[in-house]
Amino acid sequence: MAANISLLPSFQTKIHTNRLRPTTSFSSDSYPVGQRGTSGLSVITCSSSNGREPDSMNSEVKKVEKILEQKRRAELSARIAAGDFTVKQSGRFPSQLSNGLSKLGVPKEILEVLFSWVDGSGDYPKIPEATGSVKAVQSEAFFIPLYELFLTYGGIFRLTFGPKSFLIVSDPSIAKHILRDNSKAYSKGILAEILEFVMGKGLIPADGEIWRVRRRAIVPALHLKYVAAMINLFGQATDRLCQKLDAAASDGEDVEMESLFSRLTLDIIGKAVFNYDFDSLTNDAGIVEAVYTVLREAEDRSIAPIPIWEIPIWKDISPKQKKVSAALKLINDTLDNLIAICKRMVDEEELQFHEEYMNEKDPSILHFLLASGDDVSSKQLRDDLMTMLIAGHETSAAVLTWTFYLLSKEPRVVSKLQEEVDSVLGDRYPTIDDMKKLKYATRVINESLRLYPQPPVLIRRSIENDMLGQYPIKRGEDIFISVWNLHRSPNHWENADKFIPERWPLDGPNPNETNQSFSYLPFGGGPRKCVGDMFASYETVVALAMLVRRFNFQMAVGAPEVKMTTGATIHTTEGLKMTVTRRVKPPIVPTLETSALSMDSSAAGVTENDPLVGQTG
Numbered sequence: 001m002a003a004n005i006s007l008l009p010s011f012q013t014k015i016h017t018n019r020l021r022p023t024t025s026f027s028s029d030s031y032p033v034g035q036r037g038t039s040g041l042s043v044i045t046c047s048s049s050n051g052r053e054p055d056s057m058n059s060e061v062k063k064v065e066k067i068l069e070q071k072r073r074a075e076l077s078a079r080i081a082a083g084d085f086t087v088k089q090s091g092r093f094p095s096q097l098s099n100g101l102s103k104l105g106v107p108k109e110i111l112e113v114l115f116s117w118v119d120g121s122g123d124y125p126k127i128p129e130a131t132g133s134v135k136a137v138q139s140e141a142f143f144i145p146l147y148e149l150f151l152t153y154g155g156i157f158r159l160t161f162g163p164k165s166f167l168i169v170s171d172p173s174i175a176k177h178i179l180r181d182n183s184k185a186y187s188k189g190i191l192a193e194i195l196e197f198v199m200g201k202g203l204i205p206a207d208g209e210i211w212r213v214r215r216r217a218i219v220p221a222l223h224l225k226y227v228a229a230m231i232n233l234f235g236q237a238t239d240r241l242c243q244k245l246d247a248a249a250s251d252g253e254d255v256e257m258e259s260l261f262s263r264l265t266l267d268i269i270g271k272a273v274f275n276y277d278f279d280s281l282t283n284d285a286g287i288v289e290a291v292y293t294v295l296r297e298a299e300d301r302s303i304a305p306i307p308i309w310e311i312p313i314w315k316d317i318s319p320k321q322k323k324v325s326a327a328l329k330l331i332n333d334t335l336d337n338l339i340a341i342c343k344r345m346v347d348e349e350e351l352q353f354h355e356e357y358m359n360e361k362d363p364s365i366l367h368f369l370l371a372s373g374d375d376v377s378s379k380q381l382r383d384d385l386m387t388m389l390i391a392g393h394e395t396s397a398a399v400l401t402w403t404f405y406l407l408s409k410e411p412r413v414v415s416k417l418q419e420e421v422d423s424v425l426g427d428r429y430p431t432i433d434d435m436k437k438l439k440y441a442t443r444v445i446n447e448s449l450r451l452y453p454q455p456p457v458l459i460r461r462s463i464e465n466d467m468l469g470q471y472p473i474k475r476g477e478d479i480f481i482s483v484w485n486l487h488r489s490p491n492h493w494e495n496a497d498k499f500i501p502e503r504w505p506l507d508g509p510n511p512n513e514t515n516q517s518f519s520y521l522p523f524g525g526g527p528r529k530c531v532g533d534m535f536a537s538y539e540t541v542v543a544l545a546m547l548v549r550r551f552n553f554q555m556a557v558g559a560p561e562v563k564m565t566t567g568a569t570i571h572t573t574e575g576l577k578m579t580v581t582r583r584v585k586p587p588i589v590p591t592l593e594t595s596a597l598s599m600d601s602s603a604a605g606v607t608e609n610d611p612l613v614g615q616t617g
């Protein structure tokens with residue numbers, strides 16, 4: 001493992017959990033400077049100055065930092081433009097020599113062994129290559145310099161740092177080849193190695209037969225009836241967040257939304273996957289802290305130059321590793337306990353299992369798996385649950401964070417969105433039928449996922465020799481498919497950097513990798529496409545709709561500039577600090593249509609006494 005990751009300081013997935021870091025509990029020295037959130041667990045900041053007065057010393061330091069960053073960026077651009085990263089294409093000498101020896105009668109097998117050390121591309125063109133020092137791209141979110149390199153070197157190039165190299169893919173047809181057409185020739189490579197300690201052989205890192213069996217067991221659990229039931233859960237969880245925001249609006253406190261979204265989606269995924277209420281919007285300790293300890297460890301391991309945790313005695317003497325082990329134990333015990341409770345429920349149930357089976361009391365994925373008679377070891381089941389917990393948590397939180405950031409700059413889009421939400425939902429909880437009607441809200445999420453794909457790169461390793469476009473590659477190549485580059489490529493998008501939900505027609509199909517020919521892959525593609533795509537789309541639409549219905553959001557005065565940092569998903573460096581105000585809706589003139597709307601509400605099980613009714617005004 002060490003060999004694979006030791007040269008990857010800025011080129012690995014880092015699972016970033018800084019916004020939820022309890023400030024009192026963790027040592028600061030394990031986090032890279034400039035990548036830390038400042039909020040800790042105090043997510044609603046409440047300072048005597050309302051958090052609005054920027055500290056003047058701080059702002060001077062930030063100005064200097066900004067100038068230095070611009071300088072670094074300009075230097076990197078100049079070096080790329082000047083061909084500083086370009087490696088001269090090697091000549092065809094090895095292939096000429098091989099041909100010559102072959103003509104002299106040297107057997108093919110011997111030539112293959114002799115020339116296996118040289119680029120096996122023979123007479124094929126050679127993949128463009130960029131080389132340089134890690135330092136040149138280390139200072140910022142790594143997918144940013146990759147974008148500039150893509151503009152210079154094209155849809156596939158090799159990036160070499162010392163003895164380590166990666167293929168960077170930004171070409172839709174090559175992405176399609178790797179993810180879909182020849183997916184069998186690729187594994188999860190580095191990703192599986194980093195995540196092993198937390199996800200084991202769960203669905204994201206697993207490859208081969210284990211993956212095939214587990215995918216076949218898990219996909220059916222996310223059937224339409226289950227997703228429809230989850231919409232209620234999304235509504236209730238978002239309502240808890242609304243109550244928090246309501247209090248902040250009353251008190252005139254600014255809120256750090258990235259942290260709140262992380263908690264919202266943790267609460268949702270816990271209930272959805274194994275019927276466990278983390279209640280992280282009100283509770284920081286115990287299991288919630290353990291989850292974040294483990295996530296942060298995955299992040300730290302991904303950037304560590306030496307895998308010291310592999311030294312056997314280390315985990316017994318390092319306080320940090322002891323803490324990680326304790327957190328993992330707590331999570332595993334909790335999961336084992338939940339599995340046992342669920343098994344008992346299933347045993348007591350009069351079970352009639354069918355395709356859309358769902359237990360009304362416990363509609364979780366775990367319950368479905370056990371009821372289906374899934375023949376699986378407890379360890380594998382735990383790995384799968386843990387995988388879904390992580391996969392479905394950080395991603396959705398990041399989508400909401402960047403959506404609200406984008407909206408803060410586009411009041412026009414917000415007004416259109418609020419108009420739609422008012423007319424479709426009124427004051428009721430969303431239902432599955434509303435998902436088709438909230439078309440503009442869906443387009444806002446589609447466009448947010450284009451600009452901020454979560455994760456920004458997909459990682460693969462070739463396990464066979466293959467052809468990528470016109471280039472042959474050998475087995476063992478580490479590959480980054482840059483979804484960021486695909487989604488912002490000037491070859492495919494007009495005004496690629498602009499947030500324009502209207503680019504997706506309301507009456508058109510929901511954009512996905514197939515109808516966008518792999519230029520747009522918010523949920524990946526091919527056999528390893530996200531299993532939670534529909535779940536996540538509805539979850540983010542429900543949260544977005546319910547939040548903009550009740551509140552207006554603006555960047556807080558004096559809030560730190562929103563900058564990106566690399567994680568498994570894209571995080572902000574210092575949180576998303578916003579001012580929330582209750583929305584004053586225009587008065588509704590009673591018409592026939594309005595009464596139809598309130599009939600709708602009662603049909604959806606919402607009465608006038610329901611906490612949601614009348615709260616938007």
Ligand code: HEM
Binds near residue numbers: 531
């Ligand atoms: C907006 C939220 C989400 C986004 C953007 C997202 C994105 C993705 C992407 C891009 C992949 C493909 C990774 C690859 O090919 O390497 C993936 C895989 C996966 N996602 Fe999601 N995801 C989201 C939410 C969820 C949720 C809610 C769940 C669970 C309920 C989930 C479970 C998974 C699993 C298990 C895989 C691995 C599938 C496999 O390898 O067979 N995701 N996700």
